[in-house]
Amino acid sequence: MVSDPDAVDRDGESVLRDAVPSPNSGPARGTVRNATIQDVADAAGVSKAAVSKVIRNAYGVSPKMRTRVEAAIARLDYRPRIAARAMRGTSYTLGIEIAQVSNEFLTMIVQGALDALAPTPYQLVVAPIRRPSEAGAALQSLADRQVDGIMAISPMVGESWLEDLSDRIPVVIIGRHDVSTHYDTVTGADRSGTDQVMTHLFDLGHRRITHLTTEAIHHETIINDPTNWHRSDLEPHSIRRAVYIDHMRRRGLDPQVTYTGGDELEAQTVTAELLTTNDPPTAIFAGNDTLAMGSLRAIAAAGLGPEDVSVVGYDDITMASHPMVSLTSVDQSGSQIGSEAVRLLLERIGGRTESVQVEEDVHLRVRRSTASPRQP
Amino acid sequence: MVSDPDAVDRDGESVLRDAVPSPNSGPARGTVRNATIQDVADAAGVSKAAVSKVIRNAYGVSPKMRTRVEAAIARLDYRPRIAARAMRGTSYTLGIEIAQVSNEFLTMIVQGALDALAPTPYQLVVAPIRRPSEAGAALQSLADRQVDGIMAISPMVGESWLEDLSDRIPVVIIGRHDVSTHYDTVTGADRSGTDQVMTHLFDLGHRRITHLTTEAIHHETIINDPTNWHRSDLEPHSIRRAVYIDHMRRRGLDPQVTYTGGDELEAQTVTAELLTTNDPPTAIFAGNDTLAMGSLRAIAAAGLGPEDVSVVGYDDITMASHPMVSLTSVDQSGSQIGSEAVRLLLERIGGRTESVQVEEDVHLRVRRSTASPRQP
DNA sequence: TTGAAAGCGCTAACAG
């Protein structure tokens, strides 16, 4: 695994390390040179092309040459440089752009992608962003690194920009319900999920239901930069909001949408304000579990319970099933979505050209955070 | 935005776009060619070297050339290929290896690293692993991609292997209390943190205290592969365990260490068994918050409370402060650790050669999950 | 079946 520090030039083989490393501290950085394909070729007494064929399992290598080469590779601890490979073709790397690494639902997607990638020679790199407005830059950065495919989770970038990108490299958009001939999409069934939520709340007898969601537009740059212009009504949270409004209107009720940042503590603050109004809601449908947990903070802090204010979340993160929390939520199986996205990417790399839209089923998990209101 | 396949030479400048793009579907993948530094040079009527100097802000470019070049870059939407750059030197990329993307404490570290990296030209890539035994492969994979520096969170790999790696590329190990002349470390003050936990529990009157921790060895490969041999007593969880044992012994008490996987639900199962023994503990000191949450699941499910079994966690993840949970925990400020690691890496890239060990202070956050036992 | 040679796009000497 580790090349021999005291390697000297025997048998006319190239020497990869200093003949005399300093006494008991390793050689200074840069002193050490990694084996290259040329070194391996020399050591095995064959050509670079031969080595290349062996490491790629390409057609046309005799068993005995393969053996020789593999021995040399092992001896020199040779590793192909990805950058050099990328210059000639593939980088064996898939990239995923992700907002809020701290959002457990999003990390479930990464887990699913990892699982799907495990049996392949591809490596996953994650490009995390701190603000939605950074999505475009992160995608560019992945493209600059010549990844073989890109997954993006509801990025705030324009459709035409994405189509441009996906002309050059396979792209899967996760979450957004776009229909493009250029790139594929994987989404949860947001309409169905919201239907299940609303039906559940109505069945319990709730009428004053507030929808707590993240602001559609987070930063001015998203407005000003044409790159970011896209149909925001195709985003998961917009769809949930639209379906919510629709349900309320159909029952002759007044939709109440409250906006907040994506942060749990901000959701708590916003909910706390909501509770002090004249006519507070008897139920809160939160756009995701992080927001829901924030609402529960405010409700618990006010000494209230599910009969006072019920809460429904979305995503069914681990915390939701905790007995001390017991949050009713919509399970949309992030890991499934992640592995599906990888599958689509690999298909594209394999040659598929028609675009595909996949929608995953979702299921409401009813728990103790929802109950019939005290006075209907 | 899109380069042109049929570029023709008008005005002596190379043309990268279609004059007439196809009606309503973009060109097929691969048809599109990105602008290269040569294209820019041609368009601006200068040499490649000149363009290179401009994009690197290198010394020796006249203002008027800079203007011309920048205009050409903008016009052609030129982006330097990282792979080509990497072959000649830096890739402007830092890598971080991380186990369990779903562990919030670990993602806090990533957040901190991102913040520290924001004002720099470096991009962060995350190499997530699924099992501890994959750490070595993930680090290799980052090295293969010629990142300019690597951060690794308590990787299960041998010290000598790490020293070899860090001879070729700057490395910061997060969590492990190694002292190496080759690589830097950033750790939390695990001894102090554990001291605070044990003092708190003793002060409350607890004597039967169990320590719930993850198994030291997760997979046989870690035992069998010499690459992985390292002083496991330098790992954070080992130190917490050792300090716990020490505290117990010093008070003449019997240390009780229970092992589990890193998973919340497994911790729940193990805790549930613990509660059914003859002489169950009055307090559980969990190695991290995920395990602590699992313990709380079992305790809540058994209808017990803090006076029956108190719980202390480690990391102080967001959930710990939730009023419905209120978990006493040790805050070790993951984002601080992450940005510190980046700082060290950038220093190394900047030329530092002596190794540095940084230890971050930690603080016990006392909440309602700990109370005096019913019968002392 | 094997190898020689031509680049991929960029940076870093070195000349002019």
Added chain:
DNA sequence: CTGTTAGCGCTTTCAA
């Protein structure tokens, strides 16, 4: 201040 030149390590024709 600017351009020419020589590679970095790999893959890929194309001959032998």
